[in-house]
Amino acid sequence: MSQEPLIEPSSDAVPPGNVGKRRRSLSSGLRVAFAVAILGALTLTLVNRFEDIRHALSNLEWQQVLVSLGCVALGLFAQWHAWHALLAGTGTSTPPRHTSAQIFFVGQLGKYIPGGVWTLLAQAELGSAHAVSRSRSLVVGSGALGVTVVSGAGVGGLALALASPGFLSTYCWALLALPAGAVALTPRVFNWLVALVLRTTRKDVGDLAVSAKPLMLSALWSSAMWLAFGFHAWVLVRALGGRGDHVGLVTLGAVTLSWVIGIVVIFAPAGAGAREVALIALMAPVLDAPEALVLALSSRALLIVGDVAASTAVAPRYIRAKLTAARRRR
Template sequence: MTRARALDLARILFVLLTLGCAWLGFRGRGDEIADALADTSALGLAAALLVTLLGLALTAILWRRILARLGSPVPERAASAIFFVGQLGKYVPGSVWSFAAQAQLGRRHDVPARRSVTASGLFLLVHTATGAVVGTAAVVTGVLDAGGPRWLWALGLVAGAVVLALPVVRRDVGPAMVLMAGVWLAYGVGVLALLGPARAGLDDLPAIIAAFALSHVAGVLLVIAPAGLGAREGVLIALLEPVVGLDAAIATALLARVVHAAADFAIAGLAALRARRTGVRPSPGLRPADRRTDL
């Protein structure tokens, strides 16, 4: 077997592994999912999927931008395939599989593994810090009722802001914040669509966005859980309950997990197909003098 065939086989096995792990996350919950789907309109479900795909697309733009700033510009279609297929690694228990997969996939485009890992790490840092800022700011200002002393949430807000002010992030923090604002807005609108107009309205959107952002941060911090399984749902339910009630919060948290998993695999498959059809080749790196190490 040639090395190229071995790598193709490894990629197929990787995707199958992530599919299996994602399925395990829903095992035994078929009845709950069916009940939640029965209470959600087809239009709401489709809208949630579409805006979630939009949010994911914006994250890919941010990751590609970071990678280019580090000195490895990659064509859009190739970068999307590297990012989205590699991101499926988050469904495998542990915190390193996405990084490892993106590093391996990036080698076809002359991206050094260390640089790919650095880009993925910075992306995760920005993603998590902006989520913390969005969520804690909503709690501090009273937009979201999360319980606990506000000064404690204010510390979280300061911590998120400090991360975004780090030298490695600060130079390009404006565009990163704009992209991530779009991401959190898209994800929040997706949750609102799942709730439907009978259970939530546009005036609830700021609290929903903040609740999802904080739940996402909790999922990232629980590194042993695949894609934050359990932690994300638990936090989202707790934060949505004061807004929409317990039953709606439970059903929506479960459906949000289903929608995000479907979007992850769909966009990864589409990105891989686009890259294969265009026959992308390794892209030239920047000259040493042009390389930058800031975001």
């Protein structure tokens, strides 16, 4: 039986008086410090990889880069909708979509800081300013991450298995993700797993739960995200001379499974290093190692550009809203 979404707890409400003012000041300071840390980590990533990124992109025509970047934008759009579906399914009040986009895309920059939890914490802080409790944000963030992993493993395993009989014998283990994912995305199991994960971090989420419809919608949007990211890489692979009859399927499978591996390696910022190594290995049947390296670095560069562009697009409205709220408090 599907679980109905429950009314979110009000434990995150800001208390009145001086205590509330001190808490708001502390929260604002933490947000500023977090923003500085994000920008520093992102800048360091770009500086450390600048030469490799420049060399990789120089092998591609600008038209191909633009088409691939457009696919990245579609993938990020679908990823946001997968997250928003869970947000809408865990409470009675949901922020407008433009506010939801601000919380998601600005908070997403936290993945460039090693540790694997900064995106969740950033979205929790950003959401708390828009009547979204921190506990609800943690459920949504960790749940969206689980949907991403399950759908990625399923799509990736299926794509590689369908590519050829050889792939089927090599990657038949990945097909186990399909029935396992179907079970994991049932409301009872999904909510239990999310609560278990958050319990290890000593976070109490109360009775928050996700019902079947938001889970299904999130999984569909997440699958659309993988298709868009797979097409983004396929455009690059074609430009690099990918060979074989099933280049598209191999590329889709390699991209999704390497991304899942990058998520699992939580100590790497945005899966840096782990994702590239996995992608190069999985692309071996259709690309030689040098071309696969160019693919990995080019894909990483375009994904960084996409993240920065998305957060930049929504940040001005977020900043204006914060300034307006600060003036009202005065």
